[in-house]
Amino acid sequence: MSTNGARKSGSDRGMPDRRSLLLGGSALACMAPFGALRAQPGGTTPRNPFDLTVQAAPHLEPVIPRPAQEQAAADKLAALRARTGRPPNILIFLVDDMGWGDVGAFGGGLLIGAPTPHIDALAAGGLKLLSTYSQPTCTPTRAALMTGRIPVRSGLNRPLLSGERYKVNPWADEVTAARLLSDAGYTTALSGKWHLGEGEGLYPHQVGYDEYYGILTVISEMSQQVDGRLYPDLVLRPDRLNAIRSIAPAHITRGIKGGEIGIDRATRTIDELSRIDQHFADFSEGFIRRQAEAKNPFYLIHSFGRLHNDTYPAPGYAGKSPAGFPHRDAIIEVDDIVGRLMRVLRETGQEENTLVFFTSDNGGNEDLWPDSSYQPFRGGKGTTWEGGVRVPGIASWPGMIRAGRISDGLFDLCDLFNTAVALAGQEGKISPDRYIDGVDQSSFLLADDGASRRDAVFMYRENQVTALRWMEYKVHFMVFQNETVRRNLDASTLTPVGQSPWVFNLYMDPKEQASQGHSRFEWGLPQVSARLNRHLATFERFPAKDLGLAKRPGGG
Template sequence: MRKYIVLLALALVAEMSAQQNYFNPTVKVKDYLEPAIPHPDQDKEMKDKLSKLKKKPNILIILIDDMGYGDIGVYGGGVAIGAPTPNMDKLAHEGLQLTSTYAQPTCTPSRAAIMTGRIPARSGLTRPTLTGENPKVNPWASENTTAKILSQNGYKSAISGKWHLGESKGSLPNEVGYDEWLGFGSVQSEYAQFVNEWIYPDLINKPDRLAAVKKMVDQNILTGVKGGENKVVQPISNIEELSKVDQVFANYSEDFIKRSVKENKPFYLIHSFSKVHNDNYVSEGYKGKSPAAIPYKDAIVEVDDIVGRLMKLLQDLKIDDNTLVFLTSDNGPNEDVWPDGGYTPFRGGKGTTWEGGVRVPGIAYWKGMIAPGRISDGLFDICDMFNTSLSAAGVLDKIPSSNYIDGVDQLSFFLSDKGVSNRNAVFMYSETKFMAIRWQEYKVHMNVFNTSATRRNLDQSTIQSIGMSPWVYNIYADPKEQLSQGHRYFEWGIPGVMGLIAAHLATYQKYPMKDIGLKKPGAE
């Protein structure tokens, strides 16, 4: 079947490649780079701003786990849903608020996309690894991270917090390009299952089972440097220790930033929260701090305070005018664990390619470089941060040609005072299955998620093929994707969008998908 699809894709590409058209105004610069829409005027404005910098800029990516599109105040949440977010709101007001930022449906694929600039079907990191599970092939052996490229070009790089991209030898941050790191290898829920007998009684109250499962998980915060062994910082053996991890990560991030400034080296840092992934246990002083006074909302308040701490440090060190900050979430809210999950105004949630699963907040800030108060619905894929970070550092030409890069350089979109997106379309997957495309204000589904019970996007959903016509939604008119009317109102656009999908699928001929052993037994 896949061979047939590829052949069909190649035929469609050949048919449409004779000319650029309204549906595809992109230009291909190199064979291994995703084509982008050229904007010469904003490119010139970007270069003029960059030419005035006296040193290489710092890059800080703030990555929040499972936060919903509607959790932040400026996105319709905040005070209105019982969890004020003044610091994240301030960041948006003083920078660029993106309303059409897209992630992958789950955390591991999104994190891989940010770090490699590649759709996870290419890297093989297509789904989260589960308790005690490791890929049969190290995906990082043939991948290049932003951290690796920047470290080779004068930057000091680190990740603080959650990793969840492999824990076996050769797969931890200091082994894939980061100069240093502090965090844990897995995910919050991996450690929570050992400490709360009210939620996990059938594990905790059976000693033999508990002992067996504990052997599969490294229950520690670790730290390591490039070329060195990882060391235990502190254990995660009870709720109190688990509740403090984000404060430990924040302390490390602050220390890393201070050390980088003292060494007069530009830094690349991903501050990767453990919150607000289930199960949420907040640090001392945050219990009941939100107006809602429930754990998830208290966790949002703690996250917002830490964002405020990091931004204040940049200001105190007088480097906020030389630091590109990007804040986002790795996927939509996890509705399956409600009420310990976030809010989205859209259909679906984490695990699906409905808007609720993949559309996330995206805020870009750079004092004096990004005009404050901008709001844009331009398309942005989080894998664009790979290219954009390298572009800000002036090393875009250092991207190796060995892998296809799905990200596009969006720095001119950020820096031009009236910048528009350089991305033409966003392609959406569930593991290796192509699901949907967002082009302009239209979302076109070739496969759809069928959730058979309320709030069971992960635990009780299936993927089904479409019928004769793709399912099409005008996201401006029908943002909840409730009633497909593609055949009725978008007949004019379906052939053009089908051509975009065909061109995208054709890239797998030269740059095929990578299988690292995460395919589920029995799956097609």
């Protein structure tokens, strides 16, 4: 199977064509005729006053030009480079399953019995992004963040489960920001959770990271092998336990570019499992200190194991939160680790030359209630309701990002790829043979009054487009319906909408409770249709990949 992602048609690759991605028979079919403005007499088509975007190249997502802020950002970066003599460091804090409202700066914190003073200080000292969007689950978001491509393009469109292996190596023709930055002289590292493939050619240190220390899977894949209380049907059955350990070993592993994968330590007990985020923090601290001594720019993704289930408080954290629940104790631990690594940046004199970005890989997992995350929106992890894909976003960089800024401008985690590559001066190295969905948002972050350069966010359930965000409007073409309260993952169905898409003005209806698409948004439906058609047309030249991850015939 060809995997160059640029030549064969979607039907040749065994993937649905762009119209089947529209979920045939849904309201989208009737919207298609409204995709373009009507031609004027004389055969000319006027520019759409609602579309300010410009597409620089066929493989790049259209962006809204912001000349003044782009110049302001360029001036800041040039002045910084003149002072430091090197490009900036980039540190990304990526929490697992943190809800939009878990952090104090986003309405949680002490309100939910888990103060987050260090993360709150990060937000107060920088830019708080109210409309940051992830994918509905962890593997897709991580792939998007690292490649700048929505998961349907890379094929990394759902999490791997115990013992699964890809039929096609997704990394054979994907390029990470880490690889581009490593080639440009950065030292790159991933600390913590990977969950983007196991096996030769799939490890972090084989796809662009100079150093890797962490877990290849997810905490629940490890806890199911050690917790006889939660998983007695596995842990207390030696034949089953040995079988699962043989195909999904629970280890902390490490690797160096050019070397073999190695086991750092086994996690065969709950006590050992409870300490893993402290081990990740030890590695990240050591990495940051080593780069300071080497005077080398670095790119580090600190990828927490928290807050994914199952939660076992690290030593000293049990009951430390006012709430006293393990999940809230884990929030306290995450906050402490953020504070610890920020202190290391300050102690080593690197804070003023480091972009720090804090976020989550998806919304909170409501299925685990009461010991679960909080978001003030509908739905949670696994859905494309706001609660599943809207996540906290904080950008901090003393002297470069003005303190105290708050913006509701659109930011997709795909944008971290383009932004990191641009800050390293490597945007010219992005290959034109694959479509990049991310947008360089460096001027949005750096200009004192910066605005987003992104026009819309497209949301997917695996290989099916379900919704998009444009301006303050959320438009659904398929909706997740819960069969049971708070069962977004375990008991929900994905249903096509009827005659009209479901439309919510998120300023007026942030909980997405009462659609008013046909009655108050008829003016906007042609605009939404045009954006969706343009987006789906990109698959004709740049087809999606099939890694063999479909869960059922015809499913994605």
